[in-house]
Amino acid sequence: MSKSSHTTHRDLKWALQQQAKRAGERAPSVRGADWRLATVTTLNTNGTLVADGITVRRMDTYQAPAVGDVIVITQSGNGNWLAWGRLAGATAPNGAWTTLPLLAGFTTPHGAGFGVAQYRVINAFGTGRVEMRGTVGCNTALTAQTNVTSALPVDARPSASRRLVLGRTYSATAVGAVAAEMTSGGVLSVFGSTSPSTGFFSLDGIYYDL
Incomplete structure (x- = not known):
């Protein structure tokens, strides 16, 4: 039994809504600000670093960064990334006696x-x-x-x-x-x-x- 035109349009509408939702979940301009934990892998000389493959600019309060630091990074609505700083228990000597x-x-x-x-x-x-x-x-x-x-x-x-x-x-x-x-x-x-x-x-x- 073939679907009615109304049912086909309803299914197409639902599929388009799901596709838009998935695209929005991936797009920072749609999703808005967000934050996550990441591990520092590369230190750059221009105030940025790489953590989990993401290039992030350090805030001024994040001093003496080190490879291996577990840090909090945050993303703005337009896709820019900032590093807030390391979490407690970072590898010595940064923060540890x-x-x-x-x-x-x-x-x-x-x-x-x-x-x-x-x-x-x-x-x-x-x-x-x-x-x-x-x-x-x-x-x-x-x-x-x-x-x-x-x-x-x-x-x-x-x-x-x-x-x-x-x-x-x-x-x-x-x-x-x-x-x-x-x-x-x-x-x-x-x-x-x-x-x-x-x-x-x-x-x-x-x-x-x-």
Whole structure:
């Protein structure tokens, strides 16, 4: 039994509606804004990156990106993509605490109850920043300039050397502070006398901008 003209037109209308719906689901101009999770695979030098095959522009708050970051990306109604930033638990050193690479003559932590000397790269007010914490035991002479660490990864190195003031072994007659520097090459140095020290210095509360 053949279909009536009315039934044929109704079926054709339904098929066209379904086709338009499927096309709209794929077209950002129809679908509107959307967001999803993606993994960073490529870092570009123009403020963009590639995540899951999509070229995305980073927001200013997404500092120190790294391949492997799991990020939130969002799409506007006209198809433009933005990267909001990484999620918690990103691969170290971006956002995760990492033990400082100390040179011979220095140990961490300094005694029981003190924290391990660590650093992490974070975003602070739209700018990349490195925070540090913990204590370092000093079993070597602190000369005019004594390197404490080997070079940190590129993402943790400041654009210029940063001067720091660290807490140090103190007593009624000894000054409880020591001058320090994080070089643009990513090496932490301290400055002191030529006499050997069996004390410590603290990194708690210390940070520098990238």
